[in-house]
Amino acid sequence: MHELSIMASLLDTVEDHARRAGAHRVRAINLVIGERASFVDDSLLFYFDMLTPGRLCDGAALHIRRTPMSFYCAACQQCYAPSGESFRCPICATVGQITSDGRELLIESMEVEV
Numbered sequence: 001m002h003e004l005s006i007m008a009s010l011l012d013t014v015e016d017h018a019r020r021a022g023a024h025r026v027r028a029i030n031l032v033i034g035e036r037a038s039f040v041d042d043s044l045l046f047y048f049d050m051l052t053p054g055r056l057c058d059g060a061a062l063h064i065r066r067t068p069m070s071f072y073c074a075a076c077q078q079c080y081a082p083s084g085e086s087f088r089c090p091i092c093a094t095v096g097q098i099t100s101d102g103r104e105l106l107i108e109s110m111e112v113e114v
């Protein structure tokens with residue numbers, strides 16, 4: 001039921017923003033979810049369909065984009081996504097500093113009708 005509470009609070013946030021923008025309908029919601037986050041896309045979509053009827057988000061499209069973990073290598077001054085089990089920089093093999101642990105869930109953007 002993890003995804004149910006996440007989706008419920010996410011919809012509240014989205015509709016809160018939509019109302020403040022004077023929207024009467026939310027057309028699309030674009031989410032960014034870390035690839036290591038414990039959310040299952042199918043469950044999120046399932047609860048989205050269950051929770052949205054009769055609300056501002058009714059009929060909106062839910063887009064989910066998965067983002068990898070990311071690290072920053074100070075030596076090479078660039079970000080990289082670690083591959084496999086290695087967290088080392090692909091160029092110099094230094095272990096960089098983690099900038100995203102791949103567990104985030106963000107509302108990247110949304111489209112509304114006003």
Ligand SMILES: [Zn+2]
Pocket residue numbers: 073074075076077089090091092093094
């Ligand atoms: Zn490097």
